[in-house]
Amino acid sequence: MQITVEGLTLQYGDNVAVRDMDLTIGEGESVVLLGQSGCGKTSTMRCIAGLETPTTGRITVGERVLFDAAKGINRPSHRRNIGMVFQSYAIWPHMTVFENVAFPLTMQRTGKADARRRVMETLELVGLAEFADRGASKLSGGQMQRVALARSVVMQPSIMLLDEPLSNLDARLRHRLRGDLRELQQQLGLTSVYVTHDQEEALALADRIAMMQHGRIVQIGAPDEIYNRPRSASIADFLGVGNIIEVEPVDATHVRVAGSELTLQVPAYERAPELRACIRGEDILVAEDATGGNEITATVVTREFLGASAIYRVELPGGAQLEVYGSKHRPLHAGAGQEVRLRIAVDAIQVLPLDVDDSPRADVPTIAHQAVSVG
Known part of the structure; x- marks a missing residue:
């Protein structure tokens, strides 16, 4: 089913946790809310x-x-027909796997058969049929999370x-389970909202990612769009x-690295009070391995x-530092203190404002809390 959120604000005293949010999640769509703690x-x-x-x-x-x-x-x-899976498994250790999953149906007085x-x-x-009669306390962490997921799915939530x-969970198990979750x-066509601060998890699980900062969605789009074109x-x-460098505008297609005379050719960008050049470490190549673009020492x-x-962490003239990713197929062949010549393609550099224009300001007035009756 489609979820529609309109003008949502959640305020505790002077603290606004969610600020005037509008969000529509289509039927069968998976939307991941991504952001730092407290967003x-x-x-x-x-x-x-x-x-x-x-x-x-x-x-x-x-x-x-x-x-x-x-x-x-x-x-x-309890009257919203929503399935929820939390960070903590909330599994009853004195019950079997079957009894844990059946619990919500028992509360709904569903017939035994x-x-x-x-x-x-x-x-x-969820791949746990053979564990139905096993005590929940004898399960691994990944199996417990599957039980928690099954307990929500069995309710046939909207x-x-x-x-x-x-x-x-540990990193290897997280990787396997997120594929199973997706x-x-x-398979079930479930409309889902997934909360995480792990960007890799968000990219793997989402149809769309809603990036949140300061209680607002500051960017929403498909995973490849968010990854390749952050706002x-x-x-x-x-x-x-990995590389966010303070820069100053020179002209429409050039910027200067702050505190130095190093100028970079970049794609056309919009000017803003605070600009940063954003470069992924894997896009910085050894000069001999590429042509064109910006060559730097x-x-x-x-x-x-x-x-x-x-x-490799390298230092540019003026003191700014970059992370450069190497591998056995493209090593830098240089140790600490040695100079290297690097090349960065023009289109591998994004010049962006420090924050999006619609980030909330400290002087935005707060909203008085309204009493709402239960229906």
Whole structure:
């Protein structure tokens, strides 16, 4: 079902956690709310779930109104038919896997035969059918998270909300489970909202990513669009762009690295009070391996060996530093203190404002909280 959020604001005293948000999530779509801690992503999810009462706004799922501040509508969380998977598994260790997954159906007084069929179908779906009779305390972390997911799916919810469900798992297991999550979401056609601060996880799981800062969505789009065309340097930094350099405008296609005489040719850019050149480390090449673009001379500061790859930190004239990614196929052949010649293609450099223009200002007035009755 489609989720529509209109004019959503959540305020605690003088602190505005979510600020005048509009968001539409299409039926069967997976939208990931991505951002740093405190940006409002979990607060937004909790408002949809009915675990927080927004200050203003309206939330609908399909044609059903879950919350409307103006009309005094606020459906309690247990009447919203929403599946939720949290960071903590919340698994009852004294129950079996089957009993854990069946619990919400027991609370809904579902018939035993129907409940057993749905539980076993769901366990098959998440790859736990053979563990149905096993005690939950004997499961691994990944298996416990699958039980938590199955417990939400078995309810046949209209939408699914997932709040950093993989953050307690080790890196290898996170990688495997996120693929399983994506496959399950697409197989069931579930409309889902996924909260994370992990940009790799967001890119893997989303149809669209909503990048949040200061309680607002500052950019929304397909994963490749967000990754390749961030709107600001702060967004690029969060998305893993390792080189964010302060620059000053020279003309429409050139900038100067702050504190130096080094000038870079760049694609056309819009001027702003604070500009940054954003360059991914993998786009910086040894000069002999490429032609055209910007050729620069830098001094190697450190080399971090990572097995199949290495990260070199180099210093430019004037003191600015860059991370350069090397591998066994393209090593720098230089150690600390040695000079290297590097080349950066013009289109590999994005000159962006430090922040997007519509970031909230400190002088924006707060909103008085409205009383909303439960319906």
